[in-house]
Amino acid sequence: xxxxxxxxGDIDILEGLEAVRVRPGMYIGSTGVKGLxxxxxxxxxxxxxxxxxxxADTVSVILYKDGSASVEDNGRGIPTDIHPKAKVSGVQVVxxxxxxxxxxxxxxxxxxxxxxxxxxxxxxxLSEWLKVEVYKKTVYKMDxxxxxxxxxxxxxxxxxxxxxxxxxxKTNKHGSFVRFKPDATIFETVxxxxxIISKRLKExxxxxxxxxxxxxxxxxxxxxxxxxxxxGGIIDFVKYLNEGKTTLYSEPIYVCKEKDDIKxxxxxxxxxxxxxxxxxxxxxxxxxxxxxxxxxxxSGVTRIMNDIARERGFLKAKDQNLIGEDFREGMTAIISIKxxxxxxxxxxxxxLGNPEVKPAVESVTITELAQLGxxxxxxxxxxKMMEKALAAEKARTAARKAKEVARAKxxxxxxxxxGKLADCSSRKAELNEVFIVEGDSAGGSAxxxxxxxxxxxxxxxxxxxxxxxxxxxxxxxNEEIRTIISALGTxxxxxxxxxxxxxxxxxxxxxxDQDGAHIRAILLTxxxxxxxxxxxxxxxxxGMPPLYKVYKKDVVEYAYDDKExxxxxxxxxxxxxxxxxKGLGEMNPSQLWETTMNPQTRxxxxxxxxxxxxxxxxxxxxxxxxxxxxxxxxxxYADFNKVDDFEVRNRD
Ligand code: TSJ
Numbered sequence: 122x123x124x125x126x127x128x129x130g131d132i133d134i135l136e137g138l139e140a141v142r143v144r145p146g147m148y149i150g151s152t153g154v155k156g157l158x159x160x161x162x163x164x165x166x167x168x169x170x171x172x173x174x175x176x177a178d179t180v181s182v183i184l185y186k187d188g189s190a191s192v193e194d195n196g197r198g199i200p201t202d203i204h205p206k207a208k209v210s211g212v213q214v215v216x217x218x219x220x221x222x223x224x225x226x227x228x229x230x231x232x233x234x235x236x237x238x239x240x241x242x243x244x245x246x247l248s249e250w251l252k253v254e255v256y257k258k259t260v261y262k263m264d265x266x267x268x269x270x271x272x273x274x275x276x277x278x279x280x281x282x283x284x285x286x287x288x289x290x291k292t293n294k295h296g297s298f299v300r301f302k303p304d305a306t307i308f309e310t311v312x313x314x315x316x317i318i319s320k321r322l323k324e325x326x327x328x329x330x331x332x333x334x335x336x337x338x339x340x341x342x343x344x345x346x347x348x349x350x351x352x353g354g355i356i357d358f359v360k361y362l363n364e365g366k367t368t369l370y371s372e373p374i375y376v377c378k379e380k381d382d383i384k385x386x387x388x389x390x391x392x393x394x395x396x397x398x399x400x401x402x403x404x405x406x407x408x409x410x411x412x413x414x415x416x417x418x419x420s421g422v423t424r425i426m427n428d429i430a431r432e433r434g435f436l437k438a439k440d441q442n443l444i445g446e447d448f449r450e451g452m453t454a455i456i457s458i459k460x461x462x463x464x465x466x467x468x469x470x471x472x473l474g475n476p477e478v479k480p481a482v483e484s485v486t487i488t489e490l491a492q493l494g495x496x497x498x499x500x501x502x503x504x505k506m507m508e509k510a511l512a513a514e515k516a517r518t519a520a521r522k523a524k525e526v527a528r529a530k531x532x533x534x535x536x537x538x539x540g541k542l543a544d545c546s547s548r549k550a551e552l553n554e555v556f557i558v559e560g561d562s563a564g565g566s567a568x569x570x571x572x573x574x575x576x577x578x579x580x581x582x583x584x585x586x587x588x589x590x591x592x593x594x595x596x597x598x599n600e601e602i603r604t605i606i607s608a609l610g611t612x613x614x615x616x617x618x619x620x621x622x623x624x625x626x627x628x629x630x631x632x633x634d635q636d637g638a639h640i641r642a643i644l645l646t647x648x649x650x651x652x653x654x655x656x657x658x659x660x661x662x663x664g665m666p667p668l669y670k671v672y673k674k675d676v677v678e679y680a681y682d683d684k685e686x687x688x689x690x691x692x693x694x695x696x697x698x699x700x701x702x703k704g705l706g707e708m709n710p711s712q713l714w715e716t717t718m719n720p721q722t723r724x725x726x727x728x729x730x731x732x733x734x735x736x737x738x739x740x741x742x743x744x745x746x747x748x749x750x751x752x753x754x755x756x757x758y759a760d761f762n763k764v765d766d767f768e769v770r771n772r773d
Pocket of ligand 1: 192194198
């Protein structure tokens with residue numbers, strides 16, 4: 122062994138590690154921030170594997186002021202004995218031999234529970250120095266360092282500074298400790314980011330239930346140790362993702378099964394959201410591009426849920442099957458599988474390509490979720506899932522019909538549609554508003570009383586919408602609705618485009634009676650289903666006409682509810698006269714302007730998405746035939762008139 126610890130036998134080693142330095146991108150993807158953290162993950166992954174295999178329960182990560190990072194576990198310790206083929210210690214093999222040709226993200230050896238240290242040599246090759254300690258009754262140590270060839274300035278890295286040494290120092294600990302300093306001549310930045318590390322360690326803790334992972338950033342003035350440990354594993358992960366949301370059932374569905382040498386684990390919990398949040402992992406590595414495990418999971422869910430829906434009567438013989446998206450509306454799920462010989466594909470090599478995974482995950486999903494249909498204790502979950510999926514289906518069907526109607530109409534007589542619209546003269550959408558007014562007579566007053574430059578009026582005849590028993594398809598055949606669609610300019614459903622919106626405020630103006638409430642509910646349901654963004658972005662408002670006029674000679678006050686009425690009566694004083702408005706039609710143009718349309722004096726309520734969702738629910742119940750449902754509807758419907766039901770009430 123030469124003085125620099127570099128003997129002729131190590132030539133191969135250096136040439137192996139040299140390959141990593143020549144093309145770091147091949148091994149760690151990039152030499153940017155991502156690549157820098159990648160060499161830390163190579164080490165962390167090995168420690169996590171030891172824990173996942175049940176030999177360790179704690180993994181600790183520390184960042185130091187000198188720019189180095191360390192990882193320690195309390196496992197069996199990296200093998201210290203001489204490797205029969207390599208004729209050097211296991212530790213030396215792990216840190217100096219490249220595995221499997223070193224393709225980027227090569228995890229072919231993981232989950233085997235066999236060969237540890239995959240990727241550790243890559244970290245060594247890209248480090249200024251690296252130290253290893255193994256605790257097994259005594260402390261073993263080995264150091265690696267880079268070396269500059271003064272003759273040509275070339276840097277060799279990962280050179281053993283001697284063989285693995287048994288220091289004979291006694292220890293009660295068992296496990297492995299690795300500390301390294303990334304090579305600043307390789308990486309564009311060598312500053313580890315605490316947020317990146319913390320987030321990933323938390324994720325790893327969720328994915329490996331019961332493993333305690335700690336993180337200490339000793340670079341900061343007052344270092345604190347973060348600790349991540351989840352006994353519920355991915356069940357806790359799903360609960361965490363759903364924090365602050367309304368869940369449809371309290372305990373996530375959880376499945377863990379091994380099939381065809383693939384360990385398959387997933388957890389599901391639905392919320393009242395409309396989007397799906399599915400996160401998948403293979404061997405603890407995120408697969409944001411999805412792949413065969415996700416495909417198998419999704420098709421499994423769709424098949425078994427449709428089967429159960431039929432068995433349990435949620436779908437009748439004549440009904441079509443629901444589609445996958447229906448069952449996934451509001452679904453939060455984690456899919457985590459562990460397997461050998463992983464093949465990644467896709468743009469960013471984060472998509473699982475192994476075709477054999479699909480049938481395995483699909484069949485586990487089907488057999489395990491079949492329990493939902495059998496287990497009495499799972500009935501609530503099942504019912505909530507079905508309810509959600511059926512509602513999604515309803516919205517989907519309605520959206521498609523709406524699109525067809527809109528398309529047919531557009532090709533026919535699109536221009537004629539806006540016939541009844543009294544448009545404003547300004548073309549600056551951000552300053553304009555459109556009033557959708559119930560009834561021709563109120564519409565007439567509104568047209569006369571308005572600010573012509575910025576206020577457009579769209580009168581609804583009321584009558585066509587006034588039938589209580591209306592299915593949404595009929596609503597969409599409705600000419601008034603089609604007029605609204607073309608007046609707003611945005612299109613509907615998946616064709617919706619906010620940038621084409623012709624008015625900043627869409628103001629619904631209807632009477633404060635049951636008919637008015639009904640029209641409002643229908644319109645909100647329509648916006649909720651076909652122009653949801655319009656509500657989400659706060660463009661939909663309810664105009665508030667006053668209920669009372671209190672006056673005496675030339676003193677006039679308006680009251681918008683009974684509480685306000687008392688105050689207004691006091692203001693006007695003895696001898697006041699009182700008019701109760703039964704509808705918008707009773708107001709003349711100037712009264713309507715002053716009380717309901719003038720931006721300086723009117724009251725508008727901005728419609729929140731919850732308001733609209735509630736309206737849609739009412740309409741959906743209304744469409745049912747049950748007398749009880751209808752009675753309950755009428756009850757609700759009365760409540761719907763209450764001002765307080767809306768989230769935002771603002772005088773603008
Ligand atoms: F990646 C690494 F090598 F740098 C590294 C490996 C870093 C850290 C922090 C820990 C580890 C590691 C390796 N922890 N635990 C192990 N275990 C083994 O390598 C091991 C131990 C015993 C046996 C056995 O069959 O007796 C097998 C293996 C793979």
